Amino acid sequence: MVKDEGWQSLSIRKIADAIEYSVPVIYDHFENKEAILMEIGKEGFKSLAKKMQQAKAKSTDPAGQLRVMADAYWHFAQKNKEYYQLMFGLGMPCCDVEKNLPEKMTVRSLFMDSINELIAKHQTPNANLCLKYHTLCSILHGLISIRMLSNSDASDTLNKLVLDDAINGFIKNLES
Amino acid sequence: MVKDEGWQSLSIRKIADAIEYSVPVIYDHFENKEAILMEIGKEGFKSLAKKMQQAKAKSTDPAGQLRVMADAYWHFAQKNKEYYQLMFGLGMPCCDVEKNLPEKMTVRSLFMDSINELIAKHQTPNANLCLKYHTLCSILHGLISIRMLSNSDASDTLNKLVLDDAINGFIKNLES
């Protein structure tokens, strides 16, 4: 049901219909809609943790473990898109529907030009521009969006450190 | 208005109230609610692009430019939280409200233990465990969430490459 129409169209009434009960019985089991979503989200985290544990068991050295765990995380998100959306608050209507937004291209170019210049400067021919751009975007957006949903007001200095660390790592990789 | 109660509580009727017109006049100017959000999102991208251009002008070498642009991006998201949420589809109700979800801690430990081991193995005392964990999470989550909102079905192999590239860079940084 969610897979067909997304979380936005999941209503208490539709749930009641599906389980062939009336609406108020649902409120006998859950305080409100958010509690239902929360419960499903919990299931998601449970499943993710399991997959990652299984993955980690496949490797012994820490670097290898990190790789297989990242793989497991990735595959979980891919195979359980709807769960992942719920777990991390994704899925609000947003302006990405409009792909060719000119200002988006501006941001893209600003980043890409500098990356390209850096690649040329240090003659790192193995570095793929497009790949590196996406990596940078992921680091930035990931850091910000995670910070936003766990609105940690206090640890904002830590977050800036994480940003600097990640960007430094990104640049260092481009230079070698 | 959005800043006080979030995007979820922004309704056409409230907008109509605020501008002291009736509801249907809004539909004379916008096709639907999504179009309104889209327009606001556009403004956001415009503003972000501007900030990044201004930042880039402050530096000449590409590495420095990347650093100041990342900073600008970060500060934009921080100062314009609501815009950023709209621009990247964040803000759905999710289970992060419940901070101490045990399965979340499991995932955290799985990652952290391996990172810690890797740090110990290569004796990189400058590496801060907590910092590195957050960096890894950001990379993973950023990559996945960006992939999700620009649902690029075709370029899934590229995305796997980006993931591998980013994780490799992360591990390489931990080892040196």
Added chain:
DNA sequence: TACATTTGCTAACGGTGTTAGGAAATTATA
């Protein structure tokens, strides 16, 4: 003045989360 167009409204439709209050069925008690 008479017509045409724009402008804005009221009222409705079907949907949403949520809750009050009351039947019916079950269980416990005398």
Added chain:
DNA sequence: TATAATTTCCTAACACCGTTAGCAAATGTA
């Protein structure tokens, strides 16, 4: 077994939502 207590479940409503049909008033035009 008959009555009381409790659980189970539903109908109906409230207040809100996005969206639209249809109409009145104001404005511009001939």
